[in-house]
Amino acid sequence: MVGAALACALAQRDFSVALLEAREPAFDWDPAGHDLRVSAITRASQRLLQNLGAWQAMLDERATPYQQMHVWDRAGFGEIHFDAADLAEPDLGHIVENRVIVRALWELLEGSGAQVLVPVRLAALDLSDTGAVLALDDGRTLNAGLVVGADGARSQVRELAGIESRGQAYDQHAVVATVRAELGNRSTAWQRFMRDGPLALLPLEQDLFSIVWSTAPNEAERLCALPEDEFNTLLTGASESRLGRLSLQGARAAFPLRLQHAERYVLPGLALVGDAAHVIHPLAGQGVNLGFLDAGALVDALVSGRERGRAPGALATLRRYERTRKGHNTATQLAMDAFKHLFSNDSSALSLARNLGLGAAGRLTPLRRLFERVALGQGLELPTLSRPSR
Numbered sequence: 001m002v003g004a005a006l007a008c009a010l011a012q013r014d015f016s017v018a019l020l021e022a023r024e025p026a027f028d029w030d031p032a033g034h035d036l037r038v039s040a041i042t043r044a045s046q047r048l049l050q051n052l053g054a055w056q057a058m059l060d061e062r063a064t065p066y067q068q069m070h071v072w073d074r075a076g077f078g079e080i081h082f083d084a085a086d087l088a089e090p091d092l093g094h095i096v097e098n099r100v101i102v103r104a105l106w107e108l109l110e111g112s113g114a115q116v117l118v119p120v121r122l123a124a125l126d127l128s129d130t131g132a133v134l135a136l137d138d139g140r141t142l143n144a145g146l147v148v149g150a151d152g153a154r155s156q157v158r159e160l161a162g163i164e165s166r167g168q169a170y171d172q173h174a175v176v177a178t179v180r181a182e183l184g185n186r187s188t189a190w191q192r193f194m195r196d197g198p199l200a201l202l203p204l205e206q207d208l209f210s211i212v213w214s215t216a217p218n219e220a221e222r223l224c225a226l227p228e229d230e231f232n233t234l235l236t237g238a239s240e241s242r243l244g245r246l247s248l249q250g251a252r253a254a255f256p257l258r259l260q261h262a263e264r265y266v267l268p269g270l271a272l273v274g275d276a277a278h279v280i281h282p283l284a285g286q287g288v289n290l291g292f293l294d295a296g297a298l299v300d301a302l303v304s305g306r307e308r309g310r311a312p313g314a315l316a317t318l319r320r321y322e323r324t325r326k327g328h329n330t331a332t333q334l335a336m337d338a339f340k341h342l343f344s345n346d347s348s349a350l351s352l353a354r355n356l357g358l359g360a361a362g363r364l365t366p367l368r369r370l371f372e373r374v375a376l377g378q379g380l381e382l383p384t385l386s387r388p389s390r
């Protein structure tokens, strides 16, 4: 998602771009089914996709706006409720299937002038001050002024460039599935914090939700293997029946969760974006949104570098990108990590703190506003592509 968005943006700005992708994305699917992987897209990401020209195709295909969000705690009365109407906003964001995002971006790539090489992997990467030589696994060789690693958490580009990435596996896996809710979805996202991890219910069309249920790895495995009826009963209980009975629609899958951050994002002739640079807990649905902000910031740095007559791989240009994004990504990662620990811990003192925190957030307008700005992706210096177009 992040690499395709960046490739579109750079090609639209007359950079000469080649996109290398290991797996041909699937573009034909049964519209009755849903991708198990969805993203909660913030306003900043929506604008970036709008400014690129990919957003309308996503709306035409399937993207669900949500107007409200409820967050509550397992152990008490703490609860926050967000409402787009309070902010004079049409919605708090959209839930979009990842395959819908990828298809819209690849359709845009077709007419963008970018060269798309798929399926292909790197065999070797040789970086120097004047550019990079990429040896591909099909025997071809490419020369590039800049190589961008947008190849996800286990980035081969990062590894070939010798950039360390620090992190650790969380003691949680996320179970994802599509479920139907007896009481419909009322355009509302729900998140309940439980001892073993948060349960998120993200609204799709009509009465459907995409769930992200983070829990202990062995419990995630058990949940995926349970007979459907038992799974439905446990899930309905975990949601405190707020949406009536929840029933599974199709497959379940589990993903291990990690915290990970590259020690640096740039070298001469190389930059990392998206999950290749940072991986965060999905509890606030920020991962790909941070990646889109990376893409936007790198575009700004490269355009400004070109105006000064610098080569795209010049370290001064790339450092500007790193300075813009690393602090914000670190802060978001730490905040999500703190939330994860605060809400997973069983001590009664922390439970009290949680309840006071959520209760206070419900009452204290400035704190609420802060939460809302994060949901709307507004609380920071945005890259040009994420600003409203004039």
Ligand SMILES: Cc1cc2nc3c(=O)[nH]c(=O)nc-3n(C[C@H](O)[C@H](O)[C@H](O)COP(=O)(O)OP(=O)(O)OC[C@H]3O[C@@H](n4cnc5c(N)ncnc54)[C@H](O)[C@@H]3O)c2cc1C
Binding pocket: 001, 002, 003, 020, 021, 022, 023, 038, 039, 040, 041, 120, 121, 122, 150, 151, 152, 153, 155, 156, 157, 174, 176, 212, 255, 273, 274, 275, 276, 282, 284, 285, 286, 287, 288, 289, 290, 291
């Ligand atoms: C359960 C779960 C729920 C989530 N929910 C949300 C959410 O609601 N909102 C949100 O913002 N984020 C969410 N995230 C995080 C989000 O999915 C990631 O941040 C996002 O996928 C990162 O995008 P990316 O393009 O950087 O990397 P990826 O999506 O990992 O894409 C990497 C691409 O590189 C390709 N590739 C990999 N290796 C190579 C290679 N060697 N050569 C060539 N190509 C290669 C892959 O095929 C792939 O196309 C969630 C994550 C999980 C696990």
